[in-house]
Amino acid sequence: MMSQMSLILLALLCAVRFNTITCCHERDRRSLLSFKQGVVDPSNRLSSWSTLPDCCQWDGVHCDHNNRVVYLYLPNDYYFDPISNNHSELLRGEIPEQIGEMKDLESLDLSHNNLHGNIPQGMSGLSFLDVLNLSYNHFSGQIPLGTQLQSFDAWSYAGNPDLCGPPLQKNCTIPDNTEKVEENEDDGFLKSLYLGMGVGFAVGFWVVCGSLVLNRAWRHSYFRFFNGVVDRIYVIVAIKLQKFR
Structure with missing residues (x-):
């Protein structure tokens, strides 16, 4: 019995030593789990993300020879039926900021889902990103500034009417607060003026009356x-x- 246990332990040690047991990078794994926690997955497309320990074997994930995630493919082309207009199978939620920690990511496709919110600023730091498709979701706000995200064509962001900024033709409008600032300045001046008049009247009154009384x-x-x-x-x-x- 002891000899069998020794052989098993020796085999495991050899497997680890010669890298026959692989596992994805821990930082990439945490980033993917953050993504999974931030979305609703009604069709259980991400079920393997909970059962398999190696994230390189998860559905929609591909790693390179260094076990770094380079490919994340989660479009909804095969789950969305345009005839029945069934949106119940779409991924819903927001992309977490931690997605920017997958520094070796080369391809990201999250198209035809029901993702919303702002595009994380951290994605502008994915310097190896060569393919991006966020089309036909419900993203909003300004596309994060950075040479990486602005280098893609507008089709990468198509179908998100609330997105703005390059490379889209829709500019992001910044509310003009000039009038409000001027109004606040005028209000502050009037308040100071009235306060000074009141204090001056009170001081003058009590100087005269106090002198007469005393x-x-x-x-x-x-x-x-x-x-x-x-x-x-x-x-x-x-x-x-x-x-x-």
């Missing part, structure tokens, strides 16, 4: 002056009225 001589002088002014006005008005009679 200083008896000033208070008496003020009221004598005020009474004198009233008397003069009364006399002037009485004389004017007397002339009209």
Whole structure:
């Protein structure tokens, strides 16, 4: 029994030593699992992604001799029936940012699905990407800027009416906030003006009234002056009225 176990262990060690047991790169595997977690797969097209340990053997995935993922092919050409207009088999969800970690990716086809949201910025760093097809989904927003994604033809993004930016002819419009900024500046100026007027009035009022309250001589002088002014006005008005009679 012990000799059989030893032979089995020796065979496993030899298999690992001479690379007869292969497995995809761990970073690529994590990126693919992030993609799987971010989508809804009603037709179980990604079922092998849960059962097989080596992601190079997963459906739609192909690796090179270094076990790096170079090919991801998940279009829905064979699952979508245009006659019945059945969308129930389409992959739904968003592409995760982690897809940009598959640095050796050369071909990516996710066409004819129901994917939505923005195209991840990380995809602009896939420098080996030679084939791209994201057509006929529901992607939106600006195509990430970078020489890689702008090098493809417009057909790579066809059927996504909410996408904008090169290489598409549809420009991305940036909301003009100039008027709002000017309005905010005017509102701020008026608020500062009213605040200054209020503070000035309060300070002036309490300076005058406080002086009269605290200083008896000033208070008496003020009221004598005020009474004198009233008397003069009364006399002037009485004389004017007397002339009209």
